[in-house]
Every structure is written in structure tokens, then in C-alpha cells.
Amino acid sequence: MLFFKEFQGKNIKKKVTLQVQIPFIIQGFLAKRALSSASFSRIKGSLTVEAAFVLPLFLFFMAILMxxxxxxxxxxxxxxxxxxxxxxxxxxxxxxxxxxxxEGLESTGPGGLSxxxxxxxxxxxxxxxxxxxxxxxxxxxxxxxxxxxxxxxxxxxxxxxxxxxxxxxxxxxxxxxxxxxxxxxxxxxxxxxQEGGKGKKAGQEDALVYVGRTGTKYHRQRTCHYLYNDLEQIPFIQLENARNSSGGKYKPCSRCGRFAEENGSVFIMPSGERYHSDRNCSSILAYVEAVPLSEVRHMGACSYCSQ
Structure with a gap:
């Protein structure tokens, strides 16, 4: 107890100033906050300057794209x-x-000439x-x-x-x-x-004529009998043994083949692949090709339909 009284007396006699002593830990914490605040202010200022440069450049390039x-x-x-x-x-x-x-002009049309x-x-x-x-x-x-x-x-x-x-x-x-x-x-x-004479000449050159798939002459008329010279009529019952030039069998025409009768006749062509019940079937007509005269003039004209 004597030791405690002596220590207490020494503390009473010691003079203490009114300055508040801040612990070192608290001082360090406040210093860090101050530095952090100062650093944030500098970063914010640098971003503002960058935006001031980027925005005009962005608008400039957008205007260029337009x-x-x-x-x-x-x-x-x-x-x-x-x-x-x-x-x-x-x-x-x-x-x-x-x-x-x-040449003179009597009229320039209903609207007149300005x-x-x-x-x-x-x-x-x-x-x-x-x-x-x-x-x-x-x-x-x-x-x-x-x-x-x-x-x-x-x-x-x-x-x-x-x-x-x-x-x-x-x-x-x-x-x-x-x-x-x-x-x-x-x-x-x-x-x-267009000039009449020139048109007539062009019309002759571009006139359409008709040739068969294996023909050697051109024909003025599509219905010339020479175009159908290869068209052969046979009884329906002979189709089983009939063959075309390639050795293939004849199949029914998609347009008229279904109308063929067993007791009737059909029409075939040596180079064809279909048989027809109608001589005037559009598929047979399609066998004939229409071409400009200038392309087949070298073949020579048919003696029957070109007279």
C-alpha cells in the first residue's frame, strides 16, 4: 500500500498540458482518409478532361459517317x-x-414545242x-x-x-x-x-423458222408434214416390243398417254421416249424448235413449205 500512495503522489504533482493527445492509430487512419480524398479529386479531374476531348471526336466521326x-x-x-x-x-x-x-414540220404534237x-x-x-x-x-x-x-x-x-x-x-x-x-x-x-426499209430487212433476218430435233432443213410452217415424217403410228399392243433409237422402251406421254386405248393406236418417234394417243399433242409440237432464220440459213429451206 505504501508503494501505491507514493505512485499516486507522483502523478498528482506531475503537470499535464491541456493538449489532447491523439493515439497514433487514430492519427494514421485520418491521414489515410485525407490522402484518399485528395487522390480521388485528382482522378475525377482527369476523367473530365478526357471526356472533353473524346466527345468532340465522337461527334466529328459520326458526322463523317453521315x-x-x-x-x-x-x-x-x-x-x-x-x-x-x-x-x-x-x-x-x-x-x-x-x-x-x-424535212419540214407541220405540227409538233398536241403539246407543241417549247x-x-x-x-x-x-x-x-x-x-x-x-x-x-x-x-x-x-x-x-x-x-x-x-x-x-x-x-x-x-x-x-x-x-x-x-x-x-x-x-x-x-x-x-x-x-x-x-x-x-x-x-x-x-x-x-x-x-x-424506224425506217421502213431497214425494218423490213431486219424482219427478214429475224424471221422465225422451224427445225426438227434431228432435221437437216428449216421449215417456214410449223405444221409442215416433213416435220412429222418421223412420227410413226403403231398398234397399242406392239408397245411392249417397240424400242427407240437408244434401245429404250416408250413411256406414256404425261399429257395424252393416259387416253390411249388397248384396242387403238399410238404415235411414236424413233428418237423419242414417249408414246402419244393424239397426233397433235402439244408435246409433239414441242419437239419442233423455233429459231431465227439467220441461225439456220446454212441448212437450206424445205422444198415443200418454203415455196
Missing amino acids: LPMTAMKEGRRIQTALEAAGEEVSQYAYVLHRLELG EELSDRLTEEGMLLFVRKRMEGRAGSKRIEAISFARSSVLRDGETIDLIMDYRVRVPFSVFGLSSIPMTARSSRRAWIG
């Missing part, structure tokens, strides 16, 4: 307008064709007419550098080939590119009809 769609939209609109202008010029080309032949076009009935004049039409119908400030230098009007006597080269201006320059080059084309045959 440029092809804008150009395609303008291209479709220009193509539609050029087709309309080409149709109009192809109708009026008949007037130019008649004037080039030195005064604007009547003064420009030349190739250059018609191209100027088309250019003016396109500039009016395009109606867009994005279209520039329009050119019809590669176009032609009736150079071969009948074709109107309109080739429009132009550029579509983009909202802002992309890698030094301020506009996109594009081309629209409309090719039509002028409404000038």
Missing part, C-alpha cells in the same frame, strides 16, 4: 431529275431529226437546255461544278446519252476534301421511229 448518306440522297435526286430531262429531250429529238433530213427549245435544235443547244433544266431542278446549294462535257445527242443517229458530272459540297472539309465527285447518267433512244 456524309456518304447525304451524298447518296443528293445522287438519287439528281438521277431522277436527269431521267426526266432525258425523257423530255428524247421526245423533242424527233424535231431535230426531221430538220437534219431537210420556244426555249425551238431555238436550240442542235446538239450543243439541247445540252444547254438540259443543263438549264438540271440547274433548276437540282435546287440545292450543295451541288456545284456541273458538267455535260461527256454527253452526246444523236451522234449515232438515235441515242441520247446524258452524262452529268458534278460535285456535292460537304458541310466541312474532311482531310482537305471539301466536295465529293459524283456522276449521273441517262441513256435513251430518241423518239424518231
Whole structure:
């Protein structure tokens, strides 16, 4: 007990300041929180700067991706307008064709000929007419550098080939590119009809004639009896022993074979595979092929139906 009293007396006599002593563990914990808070603030600031750079770049690339769609939209609109202008010029080309032949015109039709076009009935004049039409119908400030230098009007006597080269201006320059080059084309045959003599000659060359599958002559008439010269009529009861040129048996025709009677007759061909109950069966007619005369002229004409 004496020892306890001495120790208590020493503690009473010892002076203690009013400063609160914070344990070391608590100090370490608060220091870590302060450092963590400071570090979080710096990270948050760096993310904000990155977003400020990424967002404009994202919008820029999205705008670039939209440029092809804008150009395609303008291209479709220009193509539609050029087709309309080409149709109009192809109708009026008949007037130019008649004037080039030195023939007069009594009437240009119920709609009449526009005064604007009547003064420009030349190739250059018609191209100027088309250019003016396109500039009016395009109606867009994005279209520039329009050119019809590669176009032609009736150079071969009948074709109107309109080739429009132009550029579509983009909202802002992309890698030094301020506009996109594009081309629209409309090719039509002028409404000038066709010469009678030329049509007659072409008609003779393209006339259809008929040949058999194994024939050596062409025929003017599909019903020429030489085309059916190979058609053989036999009794139905002989089909069992009948063979074609390939050694195969005859099968019933899908169209008329079911109507064959046992006591009747059927029709076969040496190179055929089917028998028919009707001489005029459409399958037999299909055996004959229609071809242009120019392809089989070397075979020679049938002496019976080509007289």
C-alpha cells in the first residue's frame, strides 16, 4: 500500500498540458482518409478532361459517317431529275431529226414545242437546255461544278446519252476534301421511229423458222408434214416390243398417254421416249424448235413449205 500512495503522489504533482493527445492509430487512419480524398479529386479531374476531348471526336466521326448518306440522297435526286430531262429531250429529238433530213414540220404534237427549245435544235443547244433544266431542278446549294462535257445527242443517229458530272459540297472539309465527285447518267433512244426499209430487212433476218430435233432443213410452217415424217403410228399392243433409237422402251406421254386405248393406236418417234394417243399433242409440237432464220440459213429451206 505504501508503494501505491507514493505512485499516486507522483502523478498528482506531475503537470499535464491541456493538449489532447491523439493515439497514433487514430492519427494514421485520418491521414489515410485525407490522402484518399485528395487522390480521388485528382482522378475525377482527369476523367473530365478526357471526356472533353473524346466527345468532340465522337461527334466529328459520326458526322463523317453521315456524309456518304447525304451524298447518296443528293445522287438519287439528281438521277431522277436527269431521267426526266432525258425523257423530255428524247421526245423533242424527233424535231431535230426531221430538220437534219431537210424535212419540214407541220405540227409538233398536241403539246407543241417549247420556244426555249425551238431555238436550240442542235446538239450543243439541247445540252444547254438540259443543263438549264438540271440547274433548276437540282435546287440545292450543295451541288456545284456541273458538267455535260461527256454527253452526246444523236451522234449515232438515235441515242441520247446524258452524262452529268458534278460535285456535292460537304458541310466541312474532311482531310482537305471539301466536295465529293459524283456522276449521273441517262441513256435513251430518241423518239424518231424506224425506217421502213431497214425494218423490213431486219424482219427478214429475224424471221422465225422451224427445225426438227434431228432435221437437216428449216421449215417456214410449223405444221409442215416433213416435220412429222418421223412420227410413226403403231398398234397399242406392239408397245411392249417397240424400242427407240437408244434401245429404250416408250413411256406414256404425261399429257395424252393416259387416253390411249388397248384396242387403238399410238404415235411414236424413233428418237423419242414417249408414246402419244393424239397426233397433235402439244408435246409433239414441242419437239419442233423455233429459231431465227439467220441461225439456220446454212441448212437450206424445205422444198415443200418454203415455196
